Amino acid sequence: MADDNKPLLIKRYASRRLYNTETSDYVTLEDIAGFIRSGREVQIIDLKSGDDLTRQYLLQIIAEHESRGENVLPVGVLNELVRSYMVPGGGMMPQFLQSSFDMLRENQAKMMKNMTAMNPMAKMPGFEALQAQQEAFLKAMTGAWAGSSGPEKEAAEEENGEDLDEIKRQLAELNSKLSKLK
Structure with a gap:
């Protein structure tokens, strides 16, 4: 195997x-x-x-x-990638993209946990099967980020209801950084 x-x-x-x-x-x-x-x-x-x-x-x-x-990839991102390779040392774009994808993966895991915790249907029979189906769909759509295992998932499972506010803050921060790149 x-x-x-x-x-x-x-x-x-x-x-x-x-x-x-x-x-x-x-x-x-x-x-x-x-x-x-x-x-x-x-x-x-x-x-x-x-x-x-x-x-x-x-x-x-x-x-x-x-x-x-x-x-x-949007044209703006492609332009920024080309520009970043014109800067001596490659610029900050590769590190920024890696950090952005890591944050996205982490936030998707937190979002899945919060959707389950706040869902009143969670107590209904058969909910686990429905949830597994939803996670499989998200995994297929996002390249396995939502259903990832390892440190990201374990950290997400330890978080509580404050996660949603943290996700909103991080997304606002990411939007701000992206706006500055334009």
Whole structure:
């Protein structure tokens, strides 16, 4: 059985085909996007040189979705990314994006907990099944953030009713930071 904590190793052969080392079969970019949406980390290595190509392929997945008319990133964010690479040292954009995604993941876990705690239907028979279905839906829609496990989920489970105010404060803070970037 695969260890979901370590990245799924994908090898790129000289023919540019991608090989899943866990299932011993070839995969496409769409397959890799599916692994990521399900919450799995991937690492793509060039078989001959040993170079890590993960970043290149992840950007290619985003570019393909954009070319199909799926607006993955707003134009303003794309402009800021390009600008950040023009600044010596890469600027603060990579750290800001990582912090923003970490905060989003944490807030989604808190929101799920609060929705359950404040829901009067929580005492009804069958509510757990409904909740599991809702979490599966959110997991599919958000790339497994809502149903994540580990430190983020454990921290969210320890929080109480003050979480909603904290989430609102953090979202306002994030909006303020995004406004300054424009």
